[in-house]
Structures are given as structure tokens and as C-alpha cells.
Amino acid sequence: QVQLVESGGGLVQAGGSLRLSCAASGRTFSSYAMGWFRQAPGKEREFVATISWTGGGTYYADSVKGRFTASRDSAKNTVYLQMNSLKPEDTAVYYCAARTSGTYYAATTSYGVWGQGTQVTVSA
Secondary structure, eight states: OOEEEEEOOEEEETTOOEEEEEEEESTTGGGSEEEEEEEOTTSOOEEEEEEOTTSOOEEEOTTTTTTEEEEEEGGGTEEEEEEOSOOGGGOEEEEEEEEOSOSOTTOGGGOOEEOOOEEEEEEO
16 A cells, blocks of 8 residues: 655745655555645635646646646655745645546546645745
8 A cells, every 4th residue: 555745845935846745655656647736715625637647748727837847756655746936825734645446637536545635824
């Protein structure tokens, strides 16, 4: 079974950058597509980005397209989310997840393993 631990969150000013990391344990990590989601206070968890198991395919929510980049390093069992030009509306807890049980990349129900989340706060 895969276990996921996120890191890299923090407080940043608008226009700044952060890079989130998601370290995975488990030998099957490289066979899963991975996703990034976020949840702001009082809102539902929403899709941010996904990356295929090969790392060759990525999709992004319209709200982050052109600003965020997902990548993975299978040798390090780690996926990353590079976030540039951050906005206050990007403030949320960010989660990585392994797509273990579904095919629709933007649905939370397609992801069976989740990390604990990391807080990202963007000040105006």
C-alpha cells in the first residue's frame, strides 16, 4: 500500500512561489497516476492537477493553468507541484493523492490514497 506525505507549504506573498513535495512509500507508487487537490475553509475539495504514472501527461484546473506545474521523480518516489504567481485565492490545504480506483482524473473518488495535507497561505 502506498503512503503519502506532503511538505513545502507555508506563507507567501501574492506573486510569490512555492514548491510542494509529496513523498510516497511503497513499491507500487510508480504505477499510479497522481493528483493534487486543495480545500479552502468552507469549500469542497477541488482538483488542481494530475500527472500520469509515466510523468508524460499532465492536466490542470483552469484556475491554475499556466501558473502551476506538476512533475514526478520516480527514482525518489516523489511528486511535486511547482506553484508560481500565487494569488490569495490559492490559499488552501493542498493534498496529494494516488489514483487507485478510477479513471476520471478530476474526481476525488478516483483517488484511494491521500496524504495529510499541507497548508498554503498567500497574503495580499
